[in-house]
Amino acid sequence: MLRLLVSVIFVGLSCFSVASQATINVAVASNFKVSAQDIADQFSHEYNIDVNISSASTGTLYQQILHGAPFDLFLSADQKHVDLLLQANKVGDNQPFVYAQGRLGFWMPSAETNPSIEDFIAYTGRLAIANPKFAPYGVAAQQALTSVGKWEDLQYIQGSNISQTYQFVESNNVKAGLVAYAALVQKKQQHYLLIPTKWHQPIIQAGVVLGTAQAEQANLFRDYLQSKPIQQLIHSQGYN
Amino acid sequence: MFSEGDLQAIWLTLKLASVTTILLMLFAPPLAWWLARSQAKIRPLVESLVALPLILPPTVLGFYLLIAFSPNHFLGRWWLSFNEHSLAFSFSGLVIASVVYSLPFVVQPLQSAFVHLDKRYLEVSATLGYGKYERLYKIIFPMLLPSFIIAGALGFAHTIGEFGVVLMIGGNIPGETQVLSIQLFDHVESLQYSEAHQLSFMLLAFSVSWLVLIYGFLQKRQQRILNA
Numbered sequence: 001m002l003r004l005l006v007s008v009i010f011v012g013l014s015c016f017s018v019a020s021q022a023t024i025n026v027a028v029a030s031n032f033k034v035s036a037q038d039i040a041d042q043f044s045h046e047y048n049i050d051v052n053i054s055s056a057s058t059g060t061l062y063q064q065i066l067h068g069a070p071f072d073l074f075l076s077a078d079q080k081h082v083d084l085l086l087q088a089n090k091v092g093d094n095q096p097f098v099y100a101q102g103r104l105g106f107w108m109p110s111a112e113t114n115p116s117i118e119d120f121i122a123y124t125g126r127l128a129i130a131n132p133k134f135a136p137y138g139v140a141a142q143q144a145l146t147s148v149g150k151w152e153d154l155q156y157i158q159g160s161n162i163s164q165t166y167q168f169v170e171s172n173n174v175k176a177g178l179v180a181y182a183a184l185v186q187k188k189q190q191h192y193l194l195i196p197t198k199w200h201q202p203i204i205q206a207g208v209v210l211g212t213a214q215a216e217q218a219n220l221f222r223d224y225l226q227s228k229p230i231q232q233l234i235h236s237q238g239y240n
Numbered sequence: 241m242f243s244e245g246d247l248q249a250i251w252l253t254l255k256l257a258s259v260t261t262i263l264l265m266l267f268a269p270p271l272a273w274w275l276a277r278s279q280a281k282i283r284p285l286v287e288s289l290v291a292l293p294l295i296l297p298p299t300v301l302g303f304y305l306l307i308a309f310s311p312n313h314f315l316g317r318w319w320l321s322f323n324e325h326s327l328a329f330s331f332s333g334l335v336i337a338s339v340v341y342s343l344p345f346v347v348q349p350l351q352s353a354f355v356h357l358d359k360r361y362l363e364v365s366a367t368l369g370y371g372k373y374e375r376l377y378k379i380i381f382p383m384l385l386p387s388f389i390i391a392g393a394l395g396f397a398h399t400i401g402e403f404g405v406v407l408m409i410g411g412n413i414p415g416e417t418q419v420l421s422i423q424l425f426d427h428v429e430s431l432q433y434s435e436a437h438q439l440s441f442m443l444l445a446f447s448v449s450w451l452v453l454i455y456g457f458l459q460k461r462q463q464r465i466l467n468a
Contacts, residue, residue, distance in 0.1 A: 057429065059428075059429035059430070059431075060429065063428065063429075084431075126325065126329075128411070131412060131426065131429070133426055133429070133430040134426070134429040134430040134431075135429075155413070156413070157329045157411035157412075157413065158411055158412035158413070159411070159412075160407060160412070160425070160429070164408075167306070168306075168328070168329075168411065171306050171307060171309075171310045171312075171328075172310040172311050172312055172326075173306060173309055173310050173311075173316075173326045173328035173329065174326070174328075174329070174411075
């Protein structure tokens with residue numbers, strides 16, 4: 001009787017997860033989540049392959065993959081964590097690829113116009129940034145502030161990832177922040193300055209296929225990401 | 241063994257847990273008493289609100305607090321009228337969040353103690369001519385001292401273990417909002433595993449000993465009652 005009950009439950013549950021088509025699981029750094037979802041929807045439509053997007057900070061996703069999380073593709077916000085997976089032999093013989101290059105925006109919603117470079121350099125007080133110890137956009141923020149010689153002058157409110165940093169500024173709890181330029185473009189925000197790339201190391205957003213059973217489908221998605229129309233789309237959403 | 245940042249985080253966490261516990265021990269007992277005795281129609285609603293942090297994800301609390309703290313809303317505006325900075329990313333903001341978050345852990349043991357308090361003790365003390373406050377100090381408080389200690393200890397421990405809310409409203413400022421759980425998260429995210437191990441083990445050891453202390457205390461008390 002118990003056995004019957006158990007099998008009924010299992011059959012019942014499996015009805016919910018009938019896979020009529022292949023599915024790939026993609027781990028995406030939180031800054032790229034919205035774009036990745038858009039691209040994944042188009043991809044699913046064209047290739048008949050479902051894409052499940054999981055987003056978190058690059059560091060968190062890295063930990064999960066290292067400990068066997070069932071992702072088929074990893075889209076990191078930097079190159080470092082992809083290289084670390086490579087060194088840990090977690091990616092088979094798959095090669096890393098670059099899918100986007102991030103930009104920083106100095107965002108000050110309360111400003112009356114777009115802040116100029118002089119306004120940015122003259123800014124004092126509290127500034128929201130992503131955590132420079134591990135968040136790629138935080139690392140770049142620290143480099144940019146250091147290169148204009150004001151790293152020591154400000155007090156920092158640190159988000160654990162760039163999306164949280166955005167939220168700190170958006171909720172007006174802090175006057176300004178160094179956030180992802182892509183988020184400003186996608187949310188149609190105003191009153192920001194695009195930080196010159198010469199002030200920090202490029203924010204190279206790399207990805208890698210993880211050599212799972214779905215590697216073939218994951219490769220298709222990788223190629224799709226690097227195709228010209230999709231690269232143009234990514235570019236129009238605030239990436240280089 | 242611990243870095244300066246870790247020590248600062250340990251000290252800050254103890255400070256946060258202490259301030260939170262003191263505040264809770266001041267206003268949780270009257271609230272618990274009211275919940276235990278009142279027949280008012282809104283009691284179930286108040287009781288639910290107190291219990292809410294037990295089931296609500298900390299992210300919900302953190303999200304709403306961040307909105308409430310912003311200058312766009314009443315609480316944030318009021319605070320900014322006599323403070324330079326927003327309640328978000330400040331020690332005071334964390335205290336408010338912790339008080340809400342740990343409230344049920346303090347109120348519920350007290351409430352249950354008050355419910356089970358035999359009415360006859362109060363009646364006898366009334367016939368002895370004790371006033372309201374005398375009854376509180378001479379009868380209720382000494383009889384229920386163990387429940388007060390447990391309520392305080394649970395509130396303290398729960399605040400030490402707070403993470404989600406602080407992550408959302410703290411902003412990770414050393415000495416101000418960078419508590420132990422956040423410092424630990426930082427170590428893990430920045431791949432500093434040996435530092436993470438040290439802090440994790442310390443928190444684990446603390447939590448186990450603290451709980452053994454509380455439950456050991458409970459057991460002794462139970463034996464005393466059974467033997468009496």
